[in-house]
Amino acid sequence: DFMDALNEVTPAFGVAKEELEMVIQNGIIHYDHTIDEILRSGQLFVDQVRTSTRTPLVSLLLHGPPGSGKTALAATITRSSDYPFMKLVSPDDMVGFSEGQKVQSISKVFSDSYKSPLSVIVVDNIERLLDFTPIGPRFSNAVLQTLMVLLAKRPPKGRRLFIIATTSLRPILTDLGLSESFDSEIRVPPLSSLAALENVVNEVELIPKPSELQRTMQMLEQAGFGAQDDTGLNIGIKKLLSVIEMARQEPEAVGERLVTSLMGL
Amino acid sequence: DFMDALNEVTPAFGVAKEELEMVIQNGIIHYDHTIDEILRSGQLFVDQVRTSTRTPLVSLLLHGPPGSGKTALAATITRSSDYPFMKLVSPDDMVGFSEGQKVQSISKVFSDSYKSPLSVIVVDNIERLLDFTPIGPRFSNAVLQTLMVLLAKRPPKGRRLFIIATTSLRPILTDLGLSESFDSEIRVPPLSSLAALENVVNEVELIPKPSELQRTMQMLEQAGFGAQDDTGLNIGIKKLLSVIEMARQEPEAVGERLVTSLMGL
Amino acid sequence: DFMDALNEVTPAFGVAKEELEMVIQNGIIHYDHTIDEILRSGQLFVDQVRTSTRTPLVSLLLHGPPGSGKTALAATITRSSDYPFMKLVSPDDMVGFSEGQKVQSISKVFSDSYKSPLSVIVVDNIERLLDFTPIGPRFSNAVLQTLMVLLAKRPPKGRRLFIIATTSLRPILTDLGLSESFDSEIRVPPLSSLAALENVVNEVELIPKPSELQRTMQMLEQAGFGAQDDTGLNIGIKKLLSVIEMARQEPEAVGERLVTSLMGL
Amino acid sequence: DFMDALNEVTPAFGVAKEELEMVIQNGIIHYDHTIDEILRSGQLFVDQVRTSTRTPLVSLLLHGPPGSGKTALAATITRSSDYPFMKLVSPDDMVGFSEGQKVQSISKVFSDSYKSPLSVIVVDNIERLLDFTPIGPRFSNAVLQTLMVLLAKRPPKGRRLFIIATTSLRPILTDLGLSESFDSEIRVPPLSSLAALENVVNEVELIPKPSELQRTMQMLEQAGFGAQDDTGLNIGIKKLLSVIEMARQEPEAVGERLVTSLMGL
Amino acid sequence: DFMDALNEVTPAFGVAKEELEMVIQNGIIHYDHTIDEILRSGQLFVDQVRTSTRTPLVSLLLHGPPGSGKTALAATITRSSDYPFMKLVSPDDMVGFSEGQKVQSISKVFSDSYKSPLSVIVVDNIERLLDFTPIGPRFSNAVLQTLMVLLAKRPPKGRRLFIIATTSLRPILTDLGLSESFDSEIRVPPLSSLAALENVVNEVELIPKPSELQRTMQMLEQAGFGAQDDTGLNIGIKKLLSVIEMARQEPEAVGERLVTSLMGL
Amino acid sequence: DFMDALNEVTPAFGVAKEELEMVIQNGIIHYDHTIDEILRSGQLFVDQVRTSTRTPLVSLLLHGPPGSGKTALAATITRSSDYPFMKLVSPDDMVGFSEGQKVQSISKVFSDSYKSPLSVIVVDNIERLLDFTPIGPRFSNAVLQTLMVLLAKRPPKGRRLFIIATTSLRPILTDLGLSESFDSEIRVPPLSSLAALENVVNEVELIPKPSELQRTMQMLEQAGFGAQDDTGLNIGIKKLLSVIEMARQEPEAVGERLVTSLMGL
Numbered sequence A, B, C, D, E, F: 001d002f003m004d005a006l007n008e009v010t011p012a013f014g015v016a017k018e019e020l021e022m023v024i025q026n027g028i029i030h031y032d033h034t035i036d037e038i039l040r041s042g043q044l045f046v047d048q049v050r051t052s053t054r055t056p057l058v059s060l061l062l063h064g065p066p067g068s069g070k071t072a073l074a075a076t077i078t079r080s081s082d083y084p085f086m087k088l089v090s091p092d093d094m095v096g097f098s099e100g101q102k103v104q105s106i107s108k109v110f111s112d113s114y115k116s117p118l119s120v121i122v123v124d125n126i127e128r129l130l131d132f133t134p135i136g137p138r139f140s141n142a143v144l145q146t147l148m149v150l151l152a153k154r155p156p157k158g159r160r161l162f163i164i165a166t167t168s169l170r171p172i173l174t175d176l177g178l179s180e181s182f183d184s185e186i187r188v189p190p191l192s193s194l195a196a197l198e199n200v201v202n203e204v205e206l207i208p209k210p211s212e213l214q215r216t217m218q219m220l221e222q223a224g225f226g227a228q229d230d231t232g233l234n235i236g237i238k239k240l241l242s243v244i245e246m247a248r249q250e251p252e253a254v255g256e257r258l259v260t261s262l263m264g265l
Ligand SMILES: Nc1ncnc2c1ncn2[C@@H]1O[C@H](COP(=O)(O)OP(=O)(O)OP(=O)(O)O)[C@@H](O)[C@H]1O
Pocket: A023, A024, A025, A026, A027, A028, A029, A030, A031, A035, A065, A066, A067, A068, A069, A070, A071, A072, A073, A125, A166, A168, A237, A238, A241, B152
């Protein structure tokens, strides 16, 4: 009945447009050249899978600190591929699943993909798919083994598959022997320059008045966020957007609030 | 049948007023400015969730020593939000539940919340929801993973959710990798000044006679409870109220009994 | 069917007089003032629960070495409360129960108690309820979590509950994080003075002849049992009564046998 | 069906004469005064249980090296009690039982005993009942907890129970917290003197010719078996009887073979 | 039903030609003399099994770094044997299988082979069949024990079996006590000379223009890949073919891209 | 149904001649006097069980390095006993069995044996029956406990049982507490002299020409295989026979091949 349910809910062949939209709800802000580079690299892989016959399977790992934008970027690359099969494998859709149900659910997406000549699968948030916890450590070995096999299993003749996986715990994948399974890796860094931050603030129109903005940037400079080393700015785009919204709550002192929040992290 | 039972018992959409009342039975005594500050911060989050469209999910962690008043404060903030969906996720209602039942029960509250435009969920006493015990340590990884996913999962379009969680074991959450899941944290401290204690004693009318009260306060001062450091007063409001009731049992020597009890802790 | 069985066997509302009698079969011998103090403290708690409205839940831990009389004293306090609901939660009644059955059985007693305006529950021999063994250590986390929740869960409005728990492994409770769950603790010490022992011997009429008794007491004194430190007498009342019965087997040399047995421990 | 099977096989009230005979098949050889002392002590306990009303439950632990005769002695004491209920709880009858079946089977014997005014239960080979293995260590905690409760549980009013348990792993019982459960302990030593050995050899008529026997004893003396310390004779009666039978295989050189075998151990 | 399914899907007696083709899709490039030697050794074993009556069971382990070509070589040896029974035991076909299902599936292939006079079984990727993960480490002991028994179990009279197993984790097999189970071992090395690499590049016609090729080889030489020690070339054929395809994506700078990719590994 | 299957397949009372033949397919080569001694000792035990009434149960452990011939020798001793009940308990027949099925299967063989006046049971390859793996270590405690009980359990009156067990992991048995369960032990050594090897080579007619044989022996001598210490010959008969068959594949250079193979081990 679980399998029945799965079959009913998920069309065996198709495109999960809505789910992809969902995770890019706040859009992609091109605050930095790294964003463009990541998207271009993604495009190159999309092309290779489409054209080369000798590499019918290509896998890419996006890793970076929590909230750096991995899921949104993976979804953006996927959407732009416009392959006939595009699917998101996400822990969000597996709350309360048993190990076995997770394994079935993941491997169903892969079998479905084998029916399409061209497919992209986003395997999002590997550590959550694995039910990973650092105490122990504990994780689902069944899911791990499933991923290891599926990441290496060639699609049938005439089918090509591009896999994009994301994780915030890159080192763990090495411990688990999972990192060798990827053909390539790209790091998604946090924002680390005030220029990037300013781009974001402008994009979301937090401080429309230029003088006010300048004052705020100076405060951030003085607070030490301009340093190019570890002590400088270091925040994921997701958290930054959240901090910005809190600051927006106090319209009369947006700049101060922003600075205080960033210092409190 | 378990799911049937759940469906019958809990209206899928609604407000758990009674349960909220239940945990604030003894009221909130404003013995200190920190109480007001905590409540005001809570109100700010309530407002942000109501107004900001870019942060449809905000999560707050209330932590502090056992009996410091976390649950009562979380319930108070929740009640004052007056959102159409307000629910308490509490281990009290899950006695004898299996891991799977806990996961189902917790995730049902979240799915229900996704049907309301505005929701607050109090995730009370995380360590008990996790069946945490320091020996091992042991805990339910299934519940942990469920919480990690649900604390990060965006509600569907047009829905907004405010999550308040409480714990007495703040450091454990870091070990479990759970503390990064929260947007903000507030510490609920124990009472640490004689002034605060006097406020409580007055509020509950333990020692109505002023001279008697003054004598008691002097005894406490002499017993060293006035110290501003670790050696001074350090007691949760819950325990204090319990000690006060014991003292009340011996009407002829209330003050002495109070001092002795506090010293015996 | 297990629940059916439970429902048939245990009246949901009532008094377990027989079971209470059973554990005090040998009576309470007032060999020492500590016995009276423990019973008086117990009475004070019984009164507090009856009268104070702000503390509808009071929990007390009786701890002390094996056989020091914890269960008999808990039952005596309970019986003298004369509350409409008095129940003993004992491992003796759960031989062969699975973890789940123990949890159900324990939580049923608590739910039943919530139906009575005034209730006492004796949670006897916590370490056995927990299936605790020092190797590992191993224990039932399900039972532990159930106890932690039930010891802190307020009865519904208008209901009041007094919980008396017993244990021979007090330090373990701290390791398990269980000791913070109690409002108060009382230690039940072993017999440690020859005067106390003489009181017991008299009470059970082991050596009716005064000269004989005096000679026995001198032998014990000489054997070093009179010392006030660790090397002196140190025996639980339960074991002492057992040793006395063995001695009684040899009527011609009761005193000698008693002394030898005590020395052999 | 397992419970049905149990009910059919074991009469709820009765005497397991055959099983007792079985374990004493080779008889008791009084090779030493310790044997008589053990049997006499056993008799004293049998009398106490029969007569004293204050100690309706007495438990005794027989411990000693493998094959020292514990089971045979326990059965002998039991048989001589002539109580209306005498039963052997033995791992031999539980091959392939699950943990739960062991627990049920053990606790059934105890419930049955509660129906008889006077009962003896031999709990044989505790380490095997516990499925104990030193690697880990591993053992059945369910069986352990069952034994701990049943060894301390008073039989109902008017019923008296004598429990004799045996083990070759005395120190393990302490680690498991099980040794405190016994009222008394008796050590069953291995044979450690040549005189004792000679008694056995005579009893089983291994070397009928006196000169031959004398020569054999001299050989043993020379081989160092006469030493009173650790280097001397140290063998359980069970193994000794086995070695004797092997020697009997070579009638022409019985003495030599016996000496060689003992040296080879 | 699982067994039914298995029976339907896999003919009990036969040849898995297609599966063998599948894993050699990209062919075997004879880039080096080691490839020929491995294939010749394999042929010798094939002959021995066919002719010798005293060794009806021969097992061979192919081990080497990930992607060095083990599976393709095992399949090539198998195909060239032309035995009536040739089968691939591969984790690719066991995604989502339980431990028990894996054991059943593996042992079915062996029982089937016992029906053929001559059989080859490829046990591919032992570490994945074992669900091995280095954390813990964890693995399926049930599968391990099954393999240990089946690798040593003689086929019935008149049947002969050749087993080829592959692994990338040779040292683990020793830890698991599995390496003693093999009659012979062959290492499949990575490419380690520029001559071998040039052979591959020629074979797949990556750089048809000789001058261009020469330039590329010089760049590789200068990049240090010509070193005979650990710092030189060290890449599995599988990865090399993948890198070559990526380079092919940029036709104008194939050589540069190849060199960069190899340096980035 | 599992029990049904067992009952059908295995006649409850009988002789497993074929299985015994199977494991001695290659015969016993008397390459050394130790072989004769082992067989003679075995015969002595067979006689003792047949004649002595006081030792109705005798157990013997054959241990030695992998492939030293333990199983073949156990089967040979068994077959020559000609007892009415002779059975092989072998992991080969339990592939894919659960712990419970193994326990049932093993204990069924023992119960069956109790119906015959004289029985031999070969418990082959204890480490595989136990599913032993050194990592952890892990093993089936259920099977271990079953073996410990069955190795010590007396057959019913009038029945006699001889148990021969084999293992390549003698030290593990001590760790598991299993080695005390045996009445006797015999070591089955590997071949360690060139004379023994020459006997085998002659027996299987590998090098019929005397001059050729002599030359080969000289090569082995020069290769250092004649050393009497650890550096000399050390190979199990099973492996030696396998190496011999490989050498036979190259008729023109049998001697060289043999020497090379032995050096390569
Ligand atoms: N340049 C950008 N790159 C990625 N995301 C961006 C960018 N600009 C804006 N965003 C927004 O920032 C958010 C990034 O969140 P996302 O969930 O993708 O981060 P993440 O790294 O996957 O987080 P987590 O570590 O929690 O999985 C999204 O809402 C996205 O719309």
